[in-house]
Amino acid sequence: MIRLLIVSFVIIGFVIFIAKGGMSAQKDAIGFLMNDSAYTTFVNQIPPTQMNNYLNFLGVNNLRFATINLPSSDQNNTIYPFNIVNNSTLRLAEAILNNSVVGNAWEINVDNNNNSILTFSRIINDINFQQPLLTNPGGNYIATISWDPNISGSTAWGIAYSRSIYKVYKNGANIVSEQKYTDNEIGGISSAIGDFNNDGKADLFVIKTNENNQSPTSVSEAAIFIQGNNETFSKNIINTSSWNQGQTKVDIKWTAGSIVSNFQKYDTNLRKYITEKFDYNNDGKQDILIASADGAVYALPNQSQGNTISFGSPIKLVTTGVKTKDMDDTFNGAQVISAGDINKDGIVDIIVGSTDSPKLYIYHGKLDNQGRIYFGGNNPNNQSSPDVILYDGQISGSQKIVQRNNNTVESSEYRGPNTQRNSSGNGEPLSEYTGGATNIVLADINRDGELDILIATDNWHFYPTHYRIGNGTNQTFDLSIRHTDRNATISKVGGRVFFMVRNPTTGRYKNYFLGQYAITTDNQNADFDNATIANFSGSTSLDFIATDGNHAQTLFTFLQAGNMYTNADRFIIESKDLIAKGGTSANSFDFNSNSFYIKSITLRITGSFNGIPTSIMVANRIENNNPLYTTIQIPNNFLNTVYNSTNPLTIDIDFYPTNSNNTMFRINNGAWQTLSQNRTRGASIVYRMEFDTSNPSFKTNVNTLTGQTITGLNRTVEIRGIQVSYQAHPQPLKIRNWKEVR
Numbered sequence: 001m002i003r004l005l006i007v008s009f010v011i012i013g014f015v016i017f018i019a020k021g022g023m024s025a026q027k028d029a030i031g032f033l034m035n036d037s038a039y040t041t042f043v044n045q046i047p048p049t050q051m052n053n054y055l056n057f058l059g060v061n062n063l064r065f066a067t068i069n070l071p072s073s074d075q076n077n078t079i080y081p082f083n084i085v086n087n088s089t090l091r092l093a094e095a096i097l098n099n100s101v102v103g104n105a106w107e108i109n110v111d112n113n114n115n116s117i118l119t120f121s122r123i124i125n126d127i128n129f130q131q132p133l134l135t136n137p138g139g140n141y142i143a144t145i146s147w148d149p150n151i152s153g154s155t156a157w158g159i160a161y162s163r164s165i166y167k168v169y170k171n172g173a174n175i176v177s178e179q180k181y182t183d184n185e186i187g188g189i190s191s192a193i194g195d196f197n198n199d200g201k202a203d204l205f206v207i208k209t210n211e212n213n214q215s216p217t218s219v220s221e222a223a224i225f226i227q228g229n230n231e232t233f234s235k236n237i238i239n240t241s242s243w244n245q246g247q248t249k250v251d252i253k254w255t256a257g258s259i260v261s262n263f264q265k266y267d268t269n270l271r272k273y274i275t276e277k278f279d280y281n282n283d284g285k286q287d288i289l290i291a292s293a294d295g296a297v298y299a300l301p302n303q304s305q306g307n308t309i310s311f312g313s314p315i316k317l318v319t320t321g322v323k324t325k326d327m328d329d330t331f332n333g334a335q336v337i338s339a340g341d342i343n344k345d346g347i348v349d350i351i352v353g354s355t356d357s358p359k360l361y362i363y364h365g366k367l368d369n370q371g372r373i374y375f376g377g378n379n380p381n382n383q384s385s386p387d388v389i390l391y392d393g394q395i396s397g398s399q400k401i402v403q404r405n406n407n408t409v410e411s412s413e414y415r416g417p418n419t420q421r422n423s424s425g426n427g428e429p430l431s432e433y434t435g436g437a438t439n440i441v442l443a444d445i446n447r448d449g450e451l452d453i454l455i456a457t458d459n460w461h462f463y464p465t466h467y468r469i470g471n472g473t474n475q476t477f478d479l480s481i482r483h484t485d486r487n488a489t490i491s492k493v494g495g496r497v498f499f500m501v502r503n504p505t506t507g508r509y510k511n512y513f514l515g516q517y518a519i520t521t522d523n524q525n526a527d528f529d530n531a532t533i534a535n536f537s538g539s540t541s542l543d544f545i546a547t548d549g550n551h552a553q554t555l556f557t558f559l560q561a562g563n564m565y566t567n568a569d570r571f572i573i574e575s576k577d578l579i580a581k582g583g584t585s586a587n588s589f590d591f592n593s594n595s596f597y598i599k600s601i602t603l604r605i606t607g608s609f610n611g612i613p614t615s616i617m618v619a620n621r622i623e624n625n626n627p628l629y630t631t632i633q634i635p636n637n638f639l640n641t642v643y644n645s646t647n648p649l650t651i652d653i654d655f656y657p658t659n660s661n662n663t664m665f666r667i668n669n670g671a672w673q674t675l676s677q678n679r680t681r682g683a684s685i686v687y688r689m690e691f692d693t694s695n696p697s698f699k700t701n702v703n704t705l706t707g708q709t710i711t712g713l714n715r716t717v718e719i720r721g722i723q724v725s726y727q728a729h730p731q732p733l734k735i736r737n738w739k740e741v742r
Contacts, residue, residue, distance in 0.1 A: 091576045092688075095120075095568035106573060118607075118719040120571060132517055133175055133557040142166055142177070143549035144530040146193030148262055149275050151202040156534045159191050161549060163206060165225060165233055168545070168555065170536035175545075175557050181225065181233040194261035194277060194286045196302055196309045201227040203309070205238075205288060207259060219243050224309045242313040256334035256355055256458075257439035257530060260289040263339035263348045264442050264451055273444045273451065278339060278348060280315070282371045291337035291352060295320050297363075297375065318375035318384050322352045322359045333357070333462070340442035340451045342502075349387075350375060351440055351453065356462045358393040358402040358435030361386035390453075390500070390509065391433055399465050399474075402434055406470040409433075409500065410508045416497075416515025423480035423489055430477050431513040432469075433498050436462045439531040443542055446501060453500040453509065456531035456546040463493040481516050490516065494527030497546065497558065517556055526552040567711045569694040573719075577622065577684045597681035599656050599729040604648040607719040609639045613692040614717075620655045621682025629688060630655070630663050630677055638667060645721065655680050656729070685726060691717055 093106040106118055142158035145168065158166040158177060165181035191206045204225040222238035265276040277286035285302035288311070292298060298314035322335050333356025342349040347365040363375040364387045376384025392403045404412075412431040422429050436459030445452045466474040481490045497514040517526055531546040536559070544558040598620040614634045619627035630653055643649045654664045654672070656679045663677045693699075693713060700714040 091686075092572055092574040093118075094572055096570040096572065097568045106571070118573070120568075120713065120716045132515075133559065141549040141553055142168075142547045142555060143189055144191040144257075145532050145545060145547050145555075146191060146204065147532045147534040147545075148193050148195075148202060149535060151195050151200065152193065154535050156532060156536075156545060157193055157202060157204060158547065158555075159189060159204060159206060161189065162186065163189060163208070163223070163225075165204065167231065168534075175536065175555060177555070180231050181235075183235070185221075190256060190258040192259040192261040192288055194288070196224060196261075196286050197226065197304055197307050198285070199307065203227055204233075205259065205261065207290075222311075226307070226309060236309060238311055257336045257338065257437075257441075258291045258293075258334055260291075260337055260339045260350075261286055263341065264444065265341045265346070265348070266344045266449070272447070272449070273341075280317075280373050289317075289337060289339060289350070290314060291320075291335040293334050295322050295335060297335075297337065297350060297352065299373070317373065318350075318363055318377075320352050320361060320363065320376075320384070320386070322354050322357065322361060334438075336437050336440050338440040338442045338453075342442070342451050348373060351442060353435070353437040353440050353455070355436055355438055355458055358391045358433065358462075358464070360390040360392075360433070360435075360437070360440075362388035362390070391435065393435065393464070400462065401474065402432065402464045402467040404432065404467070404469050404511075408508055410503075410506075410510055412511040412513065415499075415512045419483060419485045420515055421482045421484055423478045423482055423491075425482040425484065429481045429513065429516065430479065431511065432467050432477075433500075433511050433513070434459065434464055434467070434479065434493075434496070436493070436496075438528055439546070441531060441533050441544070443533045445499070445533075445542055448504055450502040450504045452502055453498075454531070454533065454544055455498040455500075456528035457494070457496040457498070458527045458529065459493045459496055495546075495548065495556075496528075497544070514558065526554065526556070528556070567699060567713060569692070571691040571693060571717065572688065574688040575686055577686050597656065597683050597729055598685060598726050600652060600654045600727040601685060601687075602653075602725045603651045603687060604721075604723040604725075605651075605719065606643045606645055606648045606721040607717070608642045609634070609691070609717055610715045611636075611640050612698065612715065612717055613695075614639060615690045615692075616651055617688040617690070618651075618653050619682070619686045620684060621680045622684050622686065627684070627686040627688070628680060628682070629686075630665070630675060632665050632667075632675075634667070648721075648723070655682070685724060687722075687724065689719075 094101050095106075106120065141160045141162070143161050145156050145158040147156040154169060156168040158168050160166065163183035163185045164179055165183075166177040167180050168175065168177045170176075185208065189206050189208050191204055193202055193204055195201065196203045196205065204227075206223050206225065207219050208221040208223070219240050222240050222243075224236045224238060225233045226236060227233055260278060262275050262277050264273045266272075267274050278289055279285065280287040280289075280299040280301055283302075285304060287302045288300040290298045290300055296319050297317050299317055300314055301312040303310045303312050320335070333354055336353045336355065338351050339348050340351075341347065342351075342362060343364055345364075347367060349362060349364045351360065351362045353360045363384070365373050365375055368374055376386075388408055389405045390408050391405065394401050394403065412433065414428040414431040416429070420429055421427060433455070434457075436457040437455045438458040439456045441454040442451045443454065444450060445454070463479055466476060468474055479493050482488070483490060493516075495517040497517070499512040499514055500509040501512070502509050517528075526548040528546040529549050531544065533542045534545050534557075536543050536557070546556045546558075548554050548556065601618050601620060603616065603618065613636075616632045616634060617627075617629040618632075619629045621628045632651060632653070634649075638649060641649070650668050652666050652669075657664045657672075660674055661679055663675045663679050664672045665675065666672045698713055698715055699711050701711055
């Protein structure tokens, strides 16, 4: 009887041993998470009860991943995977140059097949916006469009003249739109995107006017469209009874970029610009900036409580002098505005322009003794001088004159489609900025740590007959553009795109004219009513999208392209602990009474190393938060192969081989090789990859848009997928100190 009981114990022990992963079971071992092969989601192949039992056996609260996914589900991580504050699977993603850490060292890109690729980050030395993608979203008359990466990801939100709401996003190679809310209001509108009730969803603030298309009027109605679940919206009317009294008279021109609710703020820790909500009085609520057509800028304080959104009366912050009547007494236009931390002092600055003037001014933000933001002088009711004048204008008789300030704008170049020529058809179109902005966008387009300026113009009324550079003499020029493909001359001004790049050394801007898009595929005139930046591809490149809601009924998208380089001596990526106790970096082996260990790990890497020396470091044990890495130098003959999912670079590391006291490894199922490192037993998984780009032959000198000569790489590394699997080796159940009693 006793012998039968002992045999039963042994059988039970063996069954438990198998249930806990097998002697060296791989893939189907309990605790392994299968990848769905698209590198977009994880599929847990283990029943929840079995999984929980396994986690209890490991002594851990959370098995993070057994297969690494790029990018992670965190939207911020799709742009900057090194960001340690998000939920990235990476602990480090950085570069080293002369012993200094290089920010923005890696980025996630998405190729034409929708594959996620981890690549070196890139300094853009030549901004070449692709030919505009002329996308007709069903004639929905999108009048305004907005984007905020914190609440909308790679989606932009458009609003039609009827105030119907459209979701705009990239589907394959196409930009598409879906109607999400239907309204039947009519009238000119301006709008802003924001999270006004702090629920993490994009809301839309809209101002409506009763204008007759010729002059601005007082605001007739304001509404907030609150986003609920499943991208549904509900409308709340905002009380505007105090908006047309005394010093709070707010005039708005239709579809111009007159409203701002967020701004680009430089984060010194992350070494990049991030989108922050505009908070005028520092109370944690997202307020709104309004540029009135009479040349004043107001703050609209958010007074929301819970999910009930409300705003107080407008508060005048500055009188800019950018009045829209000063160029032509017979027409009133609109003042347009954008916001960003241009001088990197942590306070929002504003740039203002006009639909009816070339004036383009910058005002630096300041804080009063109560922490509230103001611009210009202490008394906002007095006209204040701008801190920076980029362009100005004046009238000389019947002539409208654009005057460029050479102290702030150094030159202008044409960078548009080669199908566009001057009116004679012989040369490039005039590259000077000619005013008439309907929207201004501040963003770090070339990722050099400086805010650049993107402008879309309507320009159908204001156009100069002369321009002046500095104190030079007036010069007559023709704004007409010949479209060589269609053998047509575009005589009606409209639909221009300008890009002004800020030089980080001098602080001056260089102006680029990216083209005039005044004829669509059906030869309708196109003038831009509104514009924004967006991130349709999920990469670090920022796209530019402009709308023509009343003529061409078309979205014009300019997807960023160009030659890109970066300079560093080493690039490094390091994972977080893929198995850890309690979500920390502690070694779960130590919390497990040494009853479980990772015997071997396999890394399967797809992508291209492009001949750059590469070290692969893997650890199964952590001591004092430091992984005990096994380092493998990839031989040169493996560095010039492009590895795909069917032919990955495969690296096997056996940390506790049975036939050696040292760790062993092999590459692509080759012969096992012994390392000098003693074999170890641990229950964590961490990897690190280092790329040595210090060889001078890997580098080249390039000239940036701002005229600087920089050293850049002439080759790069693309990692399209990293898959980690392991062999788990739990110890069998042992029966100690038993006696056979007869």
